[in-house]
Amino acid sequence: MRFKTGRRAISLRRQAAAPLQFNPFVFSRTFFLWVAVGLIGGIIAGAYWLLLAQLLRLLGLVSGWWVVPLMGGAGLLAGLIIHRLGDPGEMSLLVNNIRFRGGKLDPRHSVAMVFSSLLCIASGGSAGPEAPLVQVTGSTASWLAQKLRVRGEGLRTLSIAGMASGFTALFGAPLGGGLFALEILHHKHLSEYFQALIPAFVSSCASFVIFILITHIGIGPTWHFPMGGTPQLNDAFYAVGYGIVGTVVGWGFIALVRQLRRVFGQLRVPIYVKMGGAGLLLGVLAYYVPLARYFGHEELAELLEGHFTVSFLVGLLVAKLVAIALTVTSGWRGGFIIPLFFVGATLGLLIHTVFPSQSLPLAMISCMAAINACATRTPISTAILLATLTGFQQPVPILFASLTGFFLAPKTPLINAQLAVPGAEED
Numbered sequence: 298m299r300f301k302t303g304r305r306a307i308s309l310r311r312q313a314a315a316p317l318q319f320n321p322f323v324f325s326r327t328f329f330l331w332v333a334v335g336l337i338g339g340i341i342a343g344a345y346w347l348l349l350a351q352l353l354r355l356l357g358l359v360s361g362w363w364v365v366p367l368m369g370g371a372g373l374l375a376g377l378i379i380h381r382l383g384d385p386g387e388m389s390l391l392v393n394n395i396r397f398r399g400g401k402l403d404p405r406h407s408v409a410m411v412f413s414s415l416l417c418i419a420s421g422g423s424a425g426p427e428a429p430l431v432q433v434t435g436s437t438a439s440w441l442a443q444k445l446r447v448r449g450e451g452l453r454t455l456s457i458a459g460m461a462s463g464f465t466a467l468f469g470a471p472l473g474g475g476l477f478a479l480e481i482l483h484h485k486h487l488s489e490y491f492q493a494l495i496p497a498f499v500s501s502c503a504s505f506v507i508f509i510l511i512t513h514i515g516i517g518p519t520w521h522f523p524m525g526g527t528p529q530l531n532d533a534f535y536a537v538g539y540g541i542v543g544t545v546v547g548w549g550f551i552a553l554v555r556q557l558r559r560v561f562g563q564l565r566v567p568i569y570v571k572m573g574g575a576g577l578l579l580g581v582l583a584y585y586v587p588l589a590r591y592f593g594h595e596e597l598a599e600l601l602e603g604h605f606t607v608s609f610l611v612g613l614l615v616a617k618l619v620a621i622a623l624t625v626t627s628g629w630r631g632g633f634i635i636p637l638f639f640v641g642a643t644l645g646l647l648i649h650t651v652f653p654s655q656s657l658p659l660a661m662i663s664c665m666a667a668i669n670a671c672a673t674r675t676p677i678s679t680a681i682l683l684a685t686l687t688g689f690q691q692p693v694p695i696l697f698a699s700l701t702g703f704f705l706a707p708k709t710p711l712i713n714a715q716l717a718v719p720g721a722e723e724d
Contacts, residue, residue, distance in 0.1 A: 327451075331458055331496045334441065335503025338434035338462025342504065343511030345411065345433075346467070349426060352419035353591075364421065364590070365580030371420030372576025375413040376569025376628060382409035384568070385432065385630070404436040414630035418592060420576070421583050423620035424631020425592035427467050431478075431632075434463030434504075454493040457482075461497035462504035469509075469516065471501035473681035480675040481712070518688030520597055522658040528691045535656070536663040536694035539648065540701030543641055543667030547702060550618050550640070551672060551711045557626040568628045575627030579620060586616040592631065593617075593639030600642055610647040614640065637672055638683075641665030659694060662687055666695050667702030672711050676703035 359367045379385070385406035414429035438459020442452045457478050465474025475497035509516065561571055583590035588599065605613075621636045623629075645661030666683050670676040676699040683699075684692040 327496075328499065330442075330445070330447075330455060331499040332503045334438045334455055334458045335462045335500035336507050337437060337441070338459055338500065339466050339504035339507030340511065341434055341437065342430050342463055342466030343508045345415075345426065345430060346508075346512055349415055349419060352415055356419050356421070362584060364583045365577060368420050368422070368580035368583065369573055369577040371416045371422075372579075372627075372629060373569050373573035375416040375630065376567070376572035378413045378416070379409050379572075379628070379630075380567060380569050382406065382412075385410035385413075404440040407433045407436055410630060417624070417629040418631050421590040422576075422579060422629045422631055423589065423592060423617065423624045423636045424629060424633060425467075425594070425635035426631065427464060427634050428632030429630055430463035430467055431460045432463075434466075435460035438462070438500075450492060454496050457493040458496040458500035462500045465501035466504045466508035468682055468686065469505065469514075469519070470682050470685040471498060471505045473678045473685055474505075475501040476681065477675055477678035480678050481673060519594075519686045520601065522601065522661065522687045522689060524658070524690075528693075532656070532659060532691060532694045533697045535659060536698040537701050539645065539660050539663035540667035540698035541705065542648065543644060543664035543698065544671045544702045544705045546614075546618070546640065546644055546664075547637075547668040547671030548707060550622065550637070550668070551707055553618060553622045554626055554711060557622050561626050561628075572628045575623050575629060579623055579629075582616055582620050582623075586613055588613055589616040589620045593636045597639050597642050600639070600646060605646070605650070607647065607650050610643060610650060614643050614647065617643065634669060634673065637669045638665045638686075641668045644668070658687070658689060659691075662689050662695055663698035666699040670699040670702035671706040674703060674706065674710050674712070676700050 356367065356371075383406045410429050410432055414424075414426065418424060418426055418429075435456050436459070439452065439456040441459075442455040447455060461475045461478035464477050465471050468474055475494070478497050479493060561575075564571060579590075588596050590596075617636070617640050621633050621640070624631065624636075625633055641664035642661045645664040646657070648660045648664070649655050649657045662683055666676075666679050670679045673679070676696070679702075680692060680696040680699040683689065683695050689695065
């Protein structure tokens with residue numbers, strides 16, 4: 298080993314001895330940019346949610362066989378919007394742009410995403426508003442960063458902060474939402490975007506506050522699960538067991554999505570024809586199994602309050618998996634995180650119905666965590682989100698179940714853009 302001598306060594310000693318100086322201008326500028334991105338994201342999310350609530354109330358009046366032409370027409374109209382205004386893409390495109398294009402997200406198709414997703418979700422598609430919100434808020438943040446001439450990692454960081462603001466607003470979980478925006482980008486090297494962690498949290502907190510002020514939905518658990526018993530070490534082992542069952546269902550869901558994606562990919566027809574035809578099929582499913590309609594936000598509450606037979610729960614589980622897969626592969630816009638939470642809750646309720654001695658909340662939440670972690674490769678944020686959404690008093694078993702779904706997931710992720718291959722697209 299050689300020791301540095303001479304002027305360079307003296308210079309290094311002076312630098313080491315020099316006191317650390319705080320640059321208030323740089324700090325204030327970047328900090329307020331993060332806050333601004335969060336506030337804008339919260340405003341966008343709040344407006345989107347209010348409009349979606351009105352549409353859900355209006356279109357929810359349609360029932361019976363009228364659901365079939367309603368969903369067929371909604372799919373056709375949403376497809377025409379995408380055909381005319383441009384295809385906004387899916388989550389895989391968003392992940393690719395963050396990872397391989399320096400965070401440059403294209404906001405030009407945000408209008409198509411907003412209107413098409415509102416139609417798809419409000420009419421009863423089995424996809425939630427989380428993916429459209431993440432895409433719109435992320436692309437808005439990217440546009441703002443480019444207007445302010447933010448370059449390099451600063452641009453990527455603001456785009457991630459924008460994504461976090463949209464996700465947090467919907468779920469009301471700043472910690473889980475901020476972490477999700479990083480976890481969804483890569484399933485192996487979370488540290489690759491570690492510098493965006495604090496900006497994502499700051500933006501999430503700002504978005505959370507403004508969203509609550511706009512929507513007046515309050516703070517607290519989204520779903521009121523039954524209270525669990527006294528925490529025990531065995532809960533962690535049970536959670537792993539439930540997680541294995543949830544992961545098996547997750548594998549089935551991923552296989553179904555890939556198969557249907559091939560089928561729709563081989564159809565040489567315009568997107569509005571695919572979406573219209575899929576809408577008719579979704580309408581038929583909704584007619585026979587009403588709980589399989591919509592993205593599961595209100596339906597999960599109904600599941601918690603009702604009493605169902607084993608045969609009904611099995612039928613609901615299969616119908617919901619088919620509905621989600623049809624929705625996300627035919628061009629309908631929306632995310633599958635909340636719908637998969639509904640699937641996990643149904644599976645947990647089924648386990649409890651067959652084995653009444655098993656803890657109902659632990660079985661339901663563990664299955665919810667495992668199936669979502671299996672599909673999205675986001676085990677940590679999934680555990681935090683579910684602890685927030687359900688108010689469950691034992692976060693450790695949720696993490697055990699979530700990690701089970703993550704480590705037992707298929708080698709090739711559902712969102713293929715999570716692979717370390719530029720331009721990877723879903724099968």
